[in-house]
Amino acid sequence: MTTDPRWITTPITAELLRGAIELERTAQGLLPHRLPARARAQCADGQLAMVEAQPSGVRVAFRTRATAVELDTRPTKRVYAGAPPRPDGVYDLFVDGRLAAQGTADGGNTLLIDMRDGSTELRPGPPSTVRFAPATALSGAVKDVEIWLPHDENTEVLALRTNAPVEPPADRSRPVWLHHGSSISHGSNATSPSAIWPALAASxxxxxxxNLGFGGSALLDPFTARTMRDTPADLISVKLGINLVNLDLMRRRAFGPAVHGFLDTIREGHPTAPLLVVSPILCPIHEDTPGPTALDQDSLATGRLTFRATGDPAETAAGKLTLNAIRQELARIVGERSADDENLHYLDGRELYGAPxxxxxxLPDNLHPDTATHRLIGERFAELAFADGGPFRGKG
Structure with missing residues (x-):
């Protein structure tokens, strides 16, 4: 960490953090959460606890003349047993809305995960400093700066230092887009936090x-719906389906009423906001084959992480869910509800990524898109949702 007295240390507060639902005060800083404590208390699932604290879409935002910026953090890096090492999480620096530089943080905690038995081990580690200097387009002019935190690493934010004073960012009067989805919305295999498709579409x-995209955890949980109900938003979207198949969580009989309940709860807090329901993008292994999804042990033995479908297509007759079944149900539900809700819309996810x-x-691991595909999905979503004729056009 820097101790040079010429630096100005600014306490990190809610005024400087965008995209978080709640901030947990730690011994040294703040840990952004994307679910409130009351929601986290209602589910003991370790996967959800890990992913909701990964700050996908969360950024430190401020206005300054500084030509150098340092951010102290304590990341938690994941290591999967038997899999190749994961790259360090990336911090994206934006100056006046343009990507100016990227950085990484060494050190931090290490979370060891064995996907074969679900066991984990947390090894504490030291904090780290991410530095951005004049060579990264930080001129001496007044400018808006955003540091997007890694979308796939739990990141405790400890301190912000600059060589000029900072102030909270100006209100840009842009509509707030609240989105919920699976690991694909969370960011999956994208290489940096601003390269995930929701970030691209928002830009x-x-x-x-x-961004309430939760890896492995878009499961129609009532507490997620209540969080969305209680979060201020002008535009809302929910991308549903793939995780329900991955976990083989429910049958068709339960799915329809659960979707209705989820949408009913959101509408309690946002009765007239544009609400877009998005079905799954193409995922060939689960189009007509139900879950659960399993780690491919043969590929893991060669150092590759891939997934396979383990269900039997014949079981769909008994109500097991596939992606095609989910698309049919979502289209039906939205079609029926939209007769009384003119601001409710449906988008087939295959318009974002489909067979062509x-x-x-x-999909590199049979489930998750890479950075190039995230860009494709983000561009198509922006065109379909935000452009002329789209459900988000001129709203907010």
Whole structure:
């Protein structure tokens, strides 16, 4: 950490953090959460606890003349047994809305995960400093600065230092877009936090993103719906389906009423906001084959992480869910509800990534898109949702 007296240390408060639902005070700083404590208390699932504290879409934002910026953090890096090492999480520095530099944080905690038996071990580690200097386009002019935190690493924010005073960012009067989805919305295999598809779509659409994409955890949980109900928003979207198949969580009989209940809860807090329901993008292994999804042990033995479907297509007759079954149900539900809700809309996820795209941009692990595919999805979502004729056009 820097101790040079010429630096100005600014306490990190809620005024300087965008995209978080709640901030937990730690011994040395703040830990952003994307679910409130009351919601976290209602679910003991370790996967959800890990992913909701990964700050996808969360950024430190301020206005300054500084030509050098330092951010102290304590990341938690994941290591999967038997899999290749993961790259360090990336911090994206934006100056006046443009990506100016990227950085990484060494050190931090290490979370060891064995996906074969679900066991974990947390090894504490030291904090780290991410530095951005004049060579990164930090001129001496007054400017708006955003540091997007890694979307896939729990990140405790400890201190912000600059060589000039900072103040909270100006209100840009942009509509707030509240989005919920699975690991694909969380960011999956994208290489940096601003490269995930919701961040790209928000930038193209001129919206302020609040991203409730939770890896493995878009499961129609009532506490997530209540969080969305209680979060201020002008535009809302929910992308549902793949995690329900991954976990083989419910049958068709339960799915429909659960979707209705989820939408009913959101509407309690946002009765007239544009609400877009998005079905799953193409995922060939689960289009007509139900879950659960399993780690491919043969590929893991060769150092590759891939997934496979383990269900039997014949079981769909008994109500097991596939992606095609989920799309049919979501289209039906939205069609029926929209007769009384003119601001409710449906988007088939295959319009974002479908069969024509798969040969050129296959899913590397059979489930998650890479950075190039995130860009494709983000651009298409912006065109379909934010452009002329889209459900988000001119709203907020």
């Amino acid at each position: 193209l659409g001129g919206a302020e993103l609040v 795209d798969a040969p050129r941009l296959p």
